[in-house]
Amino acid sequence: MSVELAGRRLDVDLLARELGNWRTSSRSGPAYQGLADGLRMLIVDGRLPVGAQLPSERALADALRVSRTTVTAAYTQMREDGYLKGRQGARSTTALPVAAPAPTPKLAGTAVAKLAGTAVANLAGRAVANLAAATLAAPVAAVAQAFEEAAAQVTPYLHDIGIELVGVRPLREAIAERYCARGLPTEPDEIMVTTGALHAIGLILATYTQPGDRVLVEQPTYHGALAAMATKGVRPVPVAMTPDGWDLDAIDAAVRQLSPNLAYLIPDNHNPTGMTLPPAGRRRLAQIIAETRTRTIIDETITDMWLDEMVPPPFAASMAARRDLVLTVGSMSKSYWGGLRIGWIRGERNALATIGAMRPAVDMGTPIVEQLAAASLLGLADDVLPDRRDTLRVRRALLLALLDQHLPDWRPDLSKGGMSLWVRLPAPMSTALSAAASRMGLEIPPGPRFGVDGTLERFIRVPYTLPEEQLTEAVELLARAWRSVTGTGAVGVEFAAVVV
Incomplete structure (x- = not known):
């Protein structure tokens, strides 16, 4: 639900509630990165309107019970990424980046270089894969x-x-x-x-x-x-x-x-x-x-x-x-x-x-x-719909196999229809996962988007509507994003070091 506005200034208590359990992002990095990720995802999801004024650094620090240094660093990170306009010490307004400058990180290995490349591509607005829309291409x-x-x-x-x-x-x-x-x-x-x-x-x-x-x-x-x-x-x-x-x-x-x-x-x-x-x-x-x-x-x-x-x-x-x-x-x-x-x-x-x-x-x-x-x-329903259901059955089976291979600790609810799996995560880190995936070029909405008041952090929706090759690539990226927020696996740790 969108945060209420008064003169396009965001109420600090409502903003704190919208952020929910943002601290889960900081488990694989500094606290300010988790806060920046949480604010950025609220903007990307449309839950914070573009052009609205964020609370002062001191006010948000008090509401979240963190140091002012943490909020200052988060705001600075968001300005660098193009999600805030304004100078330090003054009221900043939310924004969406038109294009992000390509960073020049010191890479550690071929795998990290490839992942950093996808992150740069995503910041420039070119998503590598999309799990945000649960719908098929046309017949x-x-x-x-x-x-x-x-x-x-x-x-x-x-x-x-x-x-x-x-x-x-x-x-x-x-x-x-x-x-x-x-x-x-x-x-x-x-x-x-x-x-x-x-x-x-x-x-x-x-x-x-x-x-x-x-x-x-x-x-x-x-x-x-x-x-x-x-x-x-x-x-x-x-x-x-x-x-x-x-x-x-x-x-x-x-x-x-x-x-x-x-x-x-x-x-x-x-x-x-x-x-x-x-x-x-x-x-x-x-x-x-x-x-x-x-x-x-x-x-x-x-x-x-x-x-x-x-x-x-x-x-x-x-x-x-x-x-x-x-x-x-x-x-x-x-x-x-x-x-x-x-x-x-x-x-x-x-x-x-x-x-x-x-x-x-x-x-x-x-x-x-x-x-x-x-x-x-x-x-033409009798000619079109059976083939589309067959396609979904095949892709659902593939997605289940991919999750079992790459993310065996995840627990998808088995259903008898629809176009996606509702998956229970081992830890309440859905928003952090969504933010990390977005940086890698994979768009997938966090669980709280499907609920009220910032709940459902332990869940994420994974559609099985993409063609097989794209679905395979998307799940591989999703697994890398999960490793990056949980700090498990060499690729995840290295990528976190590069992006942060």
């Missing part, structure tokens, strides 16, 4: 065919103004048919097309919440939804998931005690854990929602990406009563292509009318050609 032939068909179909729409606040009829019909086939009778006018799933979530938040309202979420959960909540000024109320899945008793208690204005849940191929709520759990959750009258967003963005067992029918089908409380969000991004920014909301007509009345204040609809292409792709 090229199918997407190209869909756009060709869309171009041939768009002519009738050119005679109108081209603004479709609910979506073109062919796409809404295709989405409705998809729900009917999965066991949830749906009419086209129970669908609103959006510009991606995150846009759909934002529209619902804008319609049904006010700043300061509570929204119940799983912990961990999709970090994009948490960012959307932070933008709207709402307060996520986390309910921790267990190794076995959802703690429905805890959800029931939280809803009854805190009366959240909204709930946001991912019951299918959960992001980031890959778990799916079984039918009995769906019925219990539906009962909780109905009894407490809690309006709930059900995120089905990754529903198609089941790997071991087909997911149950849509959650809304479990609602024997008060189906009007459930707003189901879907998307083309995970199933087909992230570049196709098409999502939707499936809900009762009155709910969609309420959202539709607010929508012109946010946007004027979703591009028509992309909608027509999406409709064509949905018609």
Whole structure:
């Protein structure tokens, strides 16, 4: 969640809370490096806005209970790396480096030279590998065919103004048919097309919440939804998931005690854990929602990406009563292509009318050609999706083998679907690991990004969506980063000496 601002000055107590357990970075180096890493990752993650003033060195030192020398050295390191602007002794403002000057470290061996090279490349903005996005490349032939068909179909729409606040009829019909086939009778006018799933979530938040309202979420959960909540000024109320899945008793208690204005849940191929709520759990959750009258967003963005067992029918089908409380969000991004920014909301007509009345204040609809292409792709689902699931199965097996080879102490949760592994680390050092990996050219978000209030330091999400060669390279870099923050292994120690 973003730190609150007052005149674009960061509150020192809130900043200290956002930093969380930053000291884990200093286990393989000086304390100031751990603090600099923690602040830098907050800026990179967007949790500290660019251009905001950091607290004074003395104030931050008091809040963190460290020496002022430690804070001064951390600020100096960040200025040298381009993440702060300003001079020592004055208020500094956060920044993102345009390009970092190449350092000239004294290298110790070929392996260290190679690692230092990747660090320099990353500081210049050229990531070697990316484990930040859990999504596949497009099925090229199918997407190209869909756009060709869309171009041939768009002519009738050119005679109108081209603004479709609910979506073109062919796409809404295709989405409705998809729900009917999965066991949830749906009419086209129970669908609103959006510009991606995150846009759909934002529209619902804008319609049904006010700043300061509570929204119940799983912990961990999709970090994009948490960012959307932070933008709207709402307060996520986390309910921790267990190794076995959802703690429905805890959800029931939280809803009854805190009366959240909204709930946001991912019951299918959960992001980031890959778990799916079984039918009995769906019925219990539906009962909780109905009894407490809690309006709930059900995120089905990754529903198609089941790997071991087909997911149950849509959650809304479990609602024997008060189906009007459930707003189901879907998307083309995970199933087909992230570049196709098409999502939707499936809900009762009155709910969609309420959202539709607010929508012109946010946007004027979703591009028509992309909608027509999406409709064509949905018609190819039986040809496209099995191959994509097969690809994910192969890459999941490879990732598990790579982790077993390079990081045998890590404990991935075994799930039956999704696009990533949620991995338990031997020590709560996720933020430090993410920072070290970033310096080596590997982008991977730390565990706390998927939770509330800086928790989840013992976890990290590792997608298995990259091609095999890239995934292998990424895990090798991840292992080097882990050795660098834990001080284990010759390569990790040498690299830490070079970078620091």
